[in-house]
Amino acid sequence: MAAVATCGGDAGSAGSAVATGSKSNVTSFQRRGPRASGTNDSGPRLVSITGTRPSVRNGQLLVSTGLPALDQLLGGGLAVGTVLLIEEDKYNIYSSLLFKYFLAEGIVNGHTLLVASANEDPANILQELPAPLLDDNCKKEFDEDVYNHKTPESNIKMKIAWRYQLLPKMEIGPVSSSRFGHYYDASKRIPQELIEASKWHGFFLPEKISSTLKVEPCSLTHGYIKLLQFIQNIIYEEGFDGSNPQKKQKNILRIGIQNLGSPLWGDDICCTENGDSSHSLTKFLYVLRGLLRTSLSVCIITMPTHLIQNKAVIAHITNLSDIVVGLESFIGSERETNPLYKDYHGLIHIRQIPRLNNLVCDESDVKDLGFKLKRKLFTIEWVQDNYLRQERNIYPPGFSYLLKQKDSAWGEGSLQHSTFLMSFLAKATAFASRLVRHSEPLKQTGSGRICQAAGPRLWHDGRRQEAPGLLGIPP
């Protein structure tokens, strides 16, 4: 996976949704010396693949997942050559929406799509993609959506320490069509001409497998073998792995596999604990990752992990994928009545982020992320933000000005805000509860450790003191 130098893809065609990869000349790296003019292969040209950008941390080539909020949580985007695994929610409503956002982003950027499914025809899936929101009409729609959400007292002008005004603002609004991530209107369908202008390949399992099943004893389920061969053919024929010397522009292949592991693929991992083909899914993921690492492609897989009976397999699958995002919807569960979650439709768990060419990964500190599907937009927020929106006085006076200001990087909903809130609250409650229990404050060691685990404490003489929980039982 090469780190490709990018140039700002300044799309001259603002109205057209398919951003063409124009080589712009706005770059600070100018070539000195005599430039051989007229010959096409003179020295390294600055090529950029549409819809990608290098990561600001290590130069890894990233593509957008279709949801800018999710991109931010994953450290800027999805690295080319990796697998994004989405653990489906129980009724497969929101995971299919994320799947469609990914594919729609591919169409808008002009990437090639490969859609594989065992229960729905890929052509039908493409018909149901959300429509992209472009520059002119998106801003007012976004504003009206956001405006309905703001509480009435948000017009209090908050004062802030002046240093923080200089911090970069977080992008919460729609961006122009030539930028990295796009916004989509979930209530509208993508225009037909965009689908026709795009290049896509479909893999619908019932068509590819003949109905007379001679079940060969094989380690990989028949459906998986067919899918892997299909993907490999497409990668080879269209030159995504650099095999055919490409005269035309390099492009990214976006692969989407729906409901992998469900019984419709012929895999019994959801039906039994120790089936015959218990390793077939893990082998499939292993081979798929090998295919992806050697080509310019990126893959999204949705998997009904709530149906998988053998929990060890879920751990294997998590290890074999690069990024794992779990969705948990509140439909039908008791969390629906919890007032903390009342504005959200579910929780989103970032279970794993890869360490690609790095020793550490960009894991965000915020753990309780909730999502909600408004009429048009899908938003991801820290759950406690909702609670604190109603209860703005939780901070000591000085801090509240530091942290809460309209239109700043520390505004509500930003991850900086949420991270600070979380650590502050944890420290405050631990401090206060310790004060109440022991009448002595915690020694400020300054090392950053805040929690004293309530475990059995043995004194030197072997007597055991009772574990002090947060609710201290009075003697």
Place this chain on the structure above:
Amino acid sequence: MLDSLLALGGLVLLRDSVEWEGRSLLKALVKKSALCGEQVHILGCEVSEEEFREGFDSDINNRLVYHDFFRDPLNWSKTGEALPGGPLGALRAMCNRTDLGPVTIALDSLSWLLLHLPCTTLCQTLHTVSHQDSCPPGDGSPVGKVHVLGLLHEELHGPGPMGALSSLAQTEVTLGGIMGQASARILCRRPRQRPTDQTQWFSILPDFSLDLQEGPSIESQPHSDPHIPPVDPTAHLTFNLHLSKKEREARDNLTLPFQFSSEKQEALLRPRPSQATSHIFYEPDAYDDLDQEDPDDDLDI
């Protein structure tokens, strides 16, 4: 709601148990489809054909197409009557049907099929059968809806197959009841929308027609509300989260230490007279070298 069960099409799971049996509901739904003029196919695996047809009128019995797999499931008698391929072959044959029009296929029972066939094959076949109407044939004529009614005994299967079939099904009807009154909890999954969950009390009359009823009067109220009051997170904290009006005003009037107002700017820019007398307090560390000589003195400049 129970009578509009067949309006959606797709796979309908009837989950019953030992206390609340579901075959009578299955037969009631079969009778309803037959009276609507649909084609009805029955795959009888668990009970004999005479027992299944018992209770139906003769005109309904004439409309039912019965595939009998109870008497000779493995085709040992080799009379040539049984369909080749067993129940799976029969299901697959229904996948490629040539005549269009609404069809109801009743599986009696799906549990028997689950126990005798691999789960994945069964799921794939059920999916193909129940989704025929979404793939219209080449000539573009409309295909009638296919309803597949499967009777599933939930005590016979583990969570794996039950979960797999539930995720495939469009509608799931779980039978239960209280004190002799049967109820059906209907969970309806529409493709892109939230699932709906309703409970319907009913009873089956001797001629297998459905009688929808109101629930017994005792527990028509939901239980959950009086017992669990809504949780107020700010109630029992050890610190105070609320500000009184005076405190709020005091907070608003507070000047921040880092607020860069114009006074502060002038104060910084004005040359301060006190700077000449500033002191530096230094306590040497253990490793500090207190050599007073300037090491640069050695340089020959």
